[in-house]
Amino acid sequence: MKPSKTHLFALVKALNKSEKRQFKLYVGRMAGNDNSKFIQLFNLLDKMEKYNEKEIIEKTSISKAQLANSKAHLYKQILTSLRLTPQLKNTQIQIREQLDFATILYDKGLYQQSIKVLDKAKITAIQHEENTIAFEIVEFEKIIETQYITRSLDSRANNLAILAKDLSVKNLLASKLSNLSLQLYSFLLKNGYAKNEDDYARTKAYFQYHLPQFTLNELGNREKLYFYMAQLWYSFIIQDFRSSYKYASKWVDLFHSTPNFIINHPVFYLKGSNYLLESLYFLRYRSRFEEVLQLFKKQSTSSDFVVNDNTRVLRFLYLSYNEINLHFLNGTFELGIKSIPDIEAEMAHHRTKIDPHHQLVFYYKFACLHFGADQFERSIHYLQQIIQNKELGMREDLLCYSRILNLISHFELGKDDRIDELIRSTFKFLLKMNDMHQVQAEIIVFLRSLKHIYPYQLKIAFKELHERLQSLENHAYEKRSFLYLDILSWLEGKIQTKPIQEIVYKKVRLMK
Numbered sequence: 001m002k003p004s005k006t007h008l009f010a011l012v013k014a015l016n017k018s019e020k021r022q023f024k025l026y027v028g029r030m031a032g033n034d035n036s037k038f039i040q041l042f043n044l045l046d047k048m049e050k051y052n053e054k055e056i057i058e059k060t061s062i063s064k065a066q067l068a069n070s071k072a073h074l075y076k077q078i079l080t081s082l083r084l085t086p087q088l089k090n091t092q093i094q095i096r097e098q099l100d101f102a103t104i105l106y107d108k109g110l111y112q113q114s115i116k117v118l119d120k121a122k123i124t125a126i127q128h129e130e131n132t133i134a135f136e137i138v139e140f141e142k143i144i145e146t147q148y149i150t151r152s153l154d155s156r157a158n159n160l161a162i163l164a165k166d167l168s169v170k171n172l173l174a175s176k177l178s179n180l181s182l183q184l185y186s187f188l189l190k191n192g193y194a195k196n197e198d199d200y201a202r203t204k205a206y207f208q209y210h211l212p213q214f215t216l217n218e219l220g221n222r223e224k225l226y227f228y229m230a231q232l233w234y235s236f237i238i239q240d241f242r243s244s245y246k247y248a249s250k251w252v253d254l255f256h257s258t259p260n261f262i263i264n265h266p267v268f269y270l271k272g273s274n275y276l277l278e279s280l281y282f283l284r285y286r287s288r289f290e291e292v293l294q295l296f297k298k299q300s301t302s303s304d305f306v307v308n309d310n311t312r313v314l315r316f317l318y319l320s321y322n323e324i325n326l327h328f329l330n331g332t333f334e335l336g337i338k339s340i341p342d343i344e345a346e347m348a349h350h351r352t353k354i355d356p357h358h359q360l361v362f363y364y365k366f367a368c369l370h371f372g373a374d375q376f377e378r379s380i381h382y383l384q385q386i387i388q389n390k391e392l393g394m395r396e397d398l399l400c401y402s403r404i405l406n407l408i409s410h411f412e413l414g415k416d417d418r419i420d421e422l423i424r425s426t427f428k429f430l431l432k433m434n435d436m437h438q439v440q441a442e443i444i445v446f447l448r449s450l451k452h453i454y455p456y457q458l459k460i461a462f463k464e465l466h467e468r469l470q471s472l473e474n475h476a477y478e479k480r481s482f483l484y485l486d487i488l489s490w491l492e493g494k495i496q497t498k499p500i501q502e503i504v505y506k507k508v509r510l511m512k
Helices: 002-016 016-026 037-047 052-057 066-084 092-105 111-127 131-145 154-191 195-212 221-237 242-257 259-264 266-283 288-302 308-331 333-338 340-349 354-374 376-387 396-412 418-434 438-452 455-470 489-496 498-508
Strands: none
Touching: 002 037, 002 376, 002 455, 016 037, 016 066, 037 052, 052 455, 066 111, 092 111, 092 131, 092 333, 111 131, 111 308, 131 154, 154 195, 154 221, 154 396, 154 438, 195 221, 221 242, 242 266, 259 266, 266 288, 266 308, 266 376, 308 333, 308 340, 308 354, 308 498, 333 354, 333 498, 340 354, 340 498, 354 376, 354 498, 376 396, 396 418, 396 438, 418 438, 438 455, 455 489
């Protein structure tokens, strides 16, 4: 079924009880709506578990020819009702509402009243650094000034022209920085980290060419935010995690130093906190990770934090990700596994709002938790959710490492009848993705050679592989393999005949 056919259904299902009540009160104020076709449609969709057009035509007075128009009308009425809901009126909506009022007054020829409304909206927009809307307001004021002549026209015209120029410069800079940030983020999502010198050189050249000239102290909070974001994505791509920690910290500090910024842009605060935690995770800075995670929990669950469907889902995603990462840092894999059912239940609850990329990340983390607890069958179960998804075009690095982890898990389970087949398919996939690195090649060659090794020679073989891989742990482009798969701890477990969890737990006691 085409997504456009279910957009209305998803919107209806996204409404809470209060919003449904608000909608019914809103349409109830308009005479003649009680038996309107769009009300019938709303009531039926509200009761439906699954979208079914045949049922709609059978149980309402809406004909097949009328259905498209009825759906479009209902969609518009729901959005209008939501726009009137007080708790959904954020600063941007409030400013645009004033802009709409000013437009109505202008169309009625009430220029002075329109200017008065615009002036208040402009002050609010500038105070909250909503420079795009502020520029739109100033341009509107300039139009009105040509209609409503006053004695102060000269000075007002000059002031408006100066302000318009200042806002235009700020908006252009913000646009360049946000474009750079978006392109780098897109590269990171699609490809992961730089795989070789060509990736590094291309990313560096792109970043330097598109980074505009500016003085940092002259930037507003919005422009600083986009600059820190661009620096963060660039640092992640080139695997400079100290730099990513630096800019993620600046990103989050920007919000902590300006509390209203958190209220007006809660999504950016949540994202910044998540990437700060991710940077600390990659640096294995456990004590600082725990501090930041606690602060993040406290801030994002405080009474004054903006809660809506968007922030609720993001808060769930980022808290869940990082609580799992804390289990990795602490070596508490079995404890982490206990949290999976609750996370899966929450994922199901938010299934229409969690995209495939985030689902993939969850499945990989679940697989790693089970692998770390020596529960290889369950690890394979989650890895298959990733491997069998043919439509996913993101995070090619995770797609590759899922196959490597799947291969090792089959080896651990003694499924020798499938090893050769999996080696061939994994090798072929890595070549197709242009992601064959020395770490991966060493693992595949090792597993392929096992059938020629006697049992008493296994420990020596594990030691030799460990030595070869350990020498690559800090290699500029090989080290990324160890971010996805703690292969060294697995090998140490095989050498010492101990569970992976015990090996990792001993290691983390030595970390910060």
